[in-house]
Amino acid sequence: MSDRIDSDAGSDGATPGSGRNLPPLRLHVPEPKFRPGDTADFSDFDIPPAGAQARPDEAAQPGEMRDLAYGLVRVLDQDGIAVGPWNPNLPAETLLKMLRAMALTRAFDARMFRAQRQGKTSFYMKSTGEEAVSIGAALALASDDMCFPSYRQQGILIARGWPIIDMMNQIYSNKGDRLKGRQLPIMYSAREAGFFSISGNLTTQYPQAVGWAMASAARGDTRIAATWCGEGSTAEGDFHSACTFASVYRAPVIMNVVNNQWAISSFSGFAGAEATTFAARAIGYGIAGLRVDGNDALAVYAATRWAADRARANAGPTLIEHFTYRVEGHSTSDDPSAYRSADEASHWPLGDPIARLKKHCIGLGIWDEERHAAMDRELAEMVRDAAREAEKNGILGHGLHHPMESMFEDVFEEMPWHLREQQQAMLDEWKAAGL
Amino acid sequence: MEGGGPVSEANEPKAKVASKATEPEVVTDIQQMNMIQAINSALDVMMGRDPDVVVMGEDVGYFGGVFRATAGLQQKYGKNRVFDTPITECGIIGVAVGMGAYGLRPVPEIQFADYIYPALDQLVSEAARLRYRSAGEFISPMTVRSPFGGGIFGGQTHSQSPEGIFTHVSGVKTVIPATPYDAKGLLIAAIEDNDPTIFFEPKRIYNGPFDGHYDTPAKSWAGHDQAQVPTGYYRVPLGEARVARAGQALTVLCYGTMVHVVENTVAEMGVDAEILDLRTLVPLDIEAIERSVRKTGRCLIVHEATRTSGFGAELVAQVQERCFYHLEAPIERVTGFDTPYPHSLEWAYFPGPVRIREAINKILKD
Ligand SMILES: Cc1ncc(C[n+]2csc(CCOP(=O)(O)OP(=O)(O)O)c2C)c(N)n1
Numbered sequence: 173m174s175d176r177i178d179s180d181a182g183s184d185g186a187t188p189g190s191g192r193n194l195p196p197l198r199l200h201v202p203e204p205k206f207r208p209g210d211t212a213d214f215s216d217f218d219i220p221p222a223g224a225q226a227r228p229d230e231a232a233q234p235g236e237m238r239d240l241a242y243g244l245v246r247v248l249d250q251d252g253i254a255v256g257p258w259n260p261n262l263p264a265e266t267l268l269k270m271l272r273a274m275a276l277t278r279a280f281d282a283r284m285f286r287a288q289r290q291g292k293t294s295f296y297m298k299s300t301g302e303e304a305v306s307i308g309a310a311l312a313l314a315s316d317d318m319c320f321p322s323y324r325q326q327g328i329l330i331a332r333g334w335p336i337i338d339m340m341n342q343i344y345s346n347k348g349d350r351l352k353g354r355q356l357p358i359m360y361s362a363r364e365a366g367f368f369s370i371s372g373n374l375t376t377q378y379p380q381a382v383g384w385a386m387a388s389a390a391r392g393d394t395r396i397a398a399t400w401c402g403e404g405s406t407a408e409g410d411f412h413s414a415c416t417f418a419s420v421y422r423a424p425v426i427m428n429v430v431n432n433q434w435a436i437s438s439f440s441g442f443a444g445a446e447a448t449t450f451a452a453r454a455i456g457y458g459i460a461g462l463r464v465d466g467n468d469a470l471a472v473y474a475a476t477r478w479a480a481d482r483a484r485a486n487a488g489p490t491l492i493e494h495f496t497y498r499v500e501g502h503s504t505s506d507d508p509s510a511y512r513s514a515d516e517a518s519h520w521p522l523g524d525p526i527a528r529l530k531k532h533c534i535g536l537g538i539w540d541e542e543r544h545a546a547m548d549r550e551l552a553e554m555v556r557d558a559a560r561e562a563e564k565n566g567i568l569g570h571g572l573h574h575p576m577e578s579m580f581e582d583v584f585e586e587m588p589w590h591l592r593e594q595q596q597a598m599l600d601e602w603k604a605a606g607l
Numbered sequence: 608m609e610g611g612g613p614v615s616e617a618n619e620p621k622a623k624v625a626s627k628a629t630e631p632e633v634v635t636d637i638q639q640m641n642m643i644q645a646i647n648s649a650l651d652v653m654m655g656r657d658p659d660v661v662v663m664g665e666d667v668g669y670f671g672g673v674f675r676a677t678a679g680l681q682q683k684y685g686k687n688r689v690f691d692t693p694i695t696e697c698g699i700i701g702v703a704v705g706m707g708a709y710g711l712r713p714v715p716e717i718q719f720a721d722y723i724y725p726a727l728d729q730l731v732s733e734a735a736r737l738r739y740r741s742a743g744e745f746i747s748p749m750t751v752r753s754p755f756g757g758g759i760f761g762g763q764t765h766s767q768s769p770e771g772i773f774t775h776v777s778g779v780k781t782v783i784p785a786t787p788y789d790a791k792g793l794l795i796a797a798i799e800d801n802d803p804t805i806f807f808e809p810k811r812i813y814n815g816p817f818d819g820h821y822d823t824p825a826k827s828w829a830g831h832d833q834a835q836v837p838t839g840y841y842r843v844p845l846g847e848a849r850v851a852r853a854g855q856a857l858t859v860l861c862y863g864t865m866v867h868v869v870e871n872t873v874a875e876m877g878v879d880a881e882i883l884d885l886r887t888l889v890p891l892d893i894e895a896i897e898r899s900v901r902k903t904g905r906c907l908i909v910h911e912a913t914r915t916s917g918f919g920a921e922l923v924a925q926v927q928e929r930c931f932y933h934l935e936a937p938i939e940r941v942t943g944f945d946t947p948y949p950h951s952l953e954w955a956y957f958p959g960p961v962r963i964r965e966a967i968n969k970i971l972k973d
């Protein structure tokens with residue numbers, strides 16, 4: 173047998189193109205600024221002042237607002253004062269609700285992370301430092317707008333008042349889990365909360381959100397859709413399919429890119445951040461693009477509100493980049509000290525979203541340190557009590573799961589013969605084995 | 608069209624040269640390795656021998672892969688040859704097709720087999736058919752490495768066994784090792800092979816063979832004879848099965864993790880089974896299968912993948928077509944159920960000792 177071609181090109185003496193008097197080509201492979209052992213230094217990071225960005229009309233043409241895809245919408249300044257045209261001027265009640273939901277999300281994450289470490293479940297993912305992204309947005313949407321989240325927006329469920337014990341049952345994969353123990357922990361689904369079933373496969377939710385929004389528009393509904401993915405996930409084809417559909421049909425959808433700068437061990441440069449911003453992806457599609465300080469809950473709220481009003485006015489979709497930082501490891505399976513500087517998180521200049529909102533509330537005179545500390549204690553207890561309750565329904569691997577035969581349910585609406593047969597065979601075999 | 612390739616020699620008919628690797632060196636040193644180390648060693652050996660070999664994928668570069676299979680390679684061979692990629696599996700495989708067209712020999716990693724689906728078009732319509740549609744003018748010599756299979760509580764998106772999707776496609780080879788020794792030798796053979804190869808790594812046995820008893824402490828590869836791995840170059844040829852256990856009572860066809868589960872179950876039962884570790888599904892070692900089934904007259908097929916249209920169905924057909932008059936009992940299959948991989952019921956789903964034992968008893972009763 174002979175092949176008409178071998179693989180000889182390009183690496184031995186006979187380099188193709190040699191003989192031409194041209195400089196050799198070079199491959200650029202991105203490299204993050206800091207690696208383990210380096211001291212993170214963000215002094216050259218130019219923080220745009222709060223309040224400096226213009227706020228266009230909700231019906232503005234995408235071409236008139238391109239600057240916003242490269243800037244950074246910020247509302248809270250260094251002193252925690254809300255400034256500028258994007259200030260949403262929220263009532264005290266909303267601010268405190270927002271603060272509480274963020275603090276609860278953090279307490280929940282702490283508890284569930286610990287539960288995984290104690291062997292009570294297989295896996296967990298925190299959203300530390302990114303609480304504003306999901307909670308600011310959730311509170312700016314109507315409660316019946318449909319969310320298509322990734323795995324790091326547990327804050328949406330918490331902001332929508334979903335019972336945390338239900339989330340814990342899912343995490344423990346126990347007999348109280350409405351999803352029947354079928355999904356990896358944190359892959360929630362809560363239709364009643366307008367929260368789509370989370371997929372383990374990245375960015376699949378993006379075109380789905382656009383489809384939901386198109387359906388809503390086609391039916392003359394008033395509800396809009398919102399979706400989230402990480403900056404790393406914008407590389408997937410689904411992201412680009414979603415943008416194209418959203419643009420073509422002017423779908424009433426908000427597409428959020430949570431730029432926490434890391435995708436497991438890969439920094440945002442591997443998703444294109446060395447070349448441009450993620451919000452600027454919108455420009456090529458003719459979509460409105462906003463780049464927002466993701467650690468500023470008020471900026472997230474304001475941008476989401478702007479995009480929601482725009483969608484409701486049939487003025488089209490918006491792509492929002494939330495610039496933030498992934499403070500913790502990717503998941504319980506990850507140790508970030510192997511690939512990034514240990515002090516990046518503490519040096520990150522946009523600060524902690526909870527601390528910033530707290531400062532704002534204290535400055536307004538509607539909050540104080542004592543009340544905050546009391547709230548943290550109360551939430552820690554609440555989460556602990558809920559976890560104990562949930563654990564009564566079982567923890568992973570300790571027998572209190574849904575019945576074995578339930579494995580065959582919901583593959584189809586009606587169980588076909590082959591699944592019935594497999595179900596029966598399984599039960600017979602286990603019985604025969606005395607189990 | 609005359610001369611589609613980038614180099615003029617490309618149009619010269621050539622003897623089949625698998626790769627630009629230098630001649631095999633003499634193997635001297637043997638080391639105890641787990642499967643990750645063996646895979647890492649195969650990549651290291653091939654990168655050292657063949658400058659066209661490049662390794663790419665999500666998190667494979669600086670970090671060395673989420674399972675550490677590519678650890679140290681970027682430091683050793685540089686970022687031009689070992690690099691992280693954007694998170695787009697379709698992009699990774701498409702780029703690997705292009706690099707192959709240039710003349711490189713890419714070894715892309717898909718982080719989990721469950722994430723290979725976005726790459727299907729590039730694999731099925733492109734890599735698998737490039738040689739055919741260009742009548743050999745272009746080839747796609749990539750080896751796609753990807754951890755697969757269950758047993759680590761990964762839920763439905765970190766547990767699947769999609770090998771049957773690829774064995775169904777003409778033009779790709781499918782390889783699944785069951786031991787560190789084979790993982791290295793087969794990976795080297797796959798990289799040297801000029802056709803696109805899917806190399807599924809059973810992640811449950813990365814760190815140790817698995818006997819099927821999830822409730823007993825995990826074993827390591829230490830002391831296992833198949834974990835004695837030469838540090839240098841060697842090949843385990845594609846298309847050759849391994850007799851994991853010789854026997855007379857029945858033939859068990861299996862691969863990957865299930866080889867160890869079967870070995871242990873057979874030992875517990877005291878049955879004189881012949882266990883064939885298929886190692887390569889396409890091209891299949893049909894002679895080894897025929898030889899064994901004609902000898903034993905009984906055949907069990909075990910795989911973790913779902914049942915309907917699973918690779919076991921193909922094996923049943925082959926055995927039936929070739930060994931019908933030697934069979935003394937109906938062929939049995941033990942497989943994953945036709946459901947997604949459930950998280951909490953992982954061990955009820957996994958085709959473990961209980962089900963294998965039942966099937967063997969049934970086959971031997973007839
Ligand atoms: C299709 C697909 N490919 C790969 C993975 C593995 N994976 C899970 S999370 C992740 C990184 C995602 O990073 P990013 O989008 O930035 O989100 P973040 O984790 O930072 O929130 C990868 C590669 C996956 N889940 N799905």
Ligand SMILES: [Mg+2]
Nearest residue numbers: 402403434435
């Ligand atoms: Mg990220």
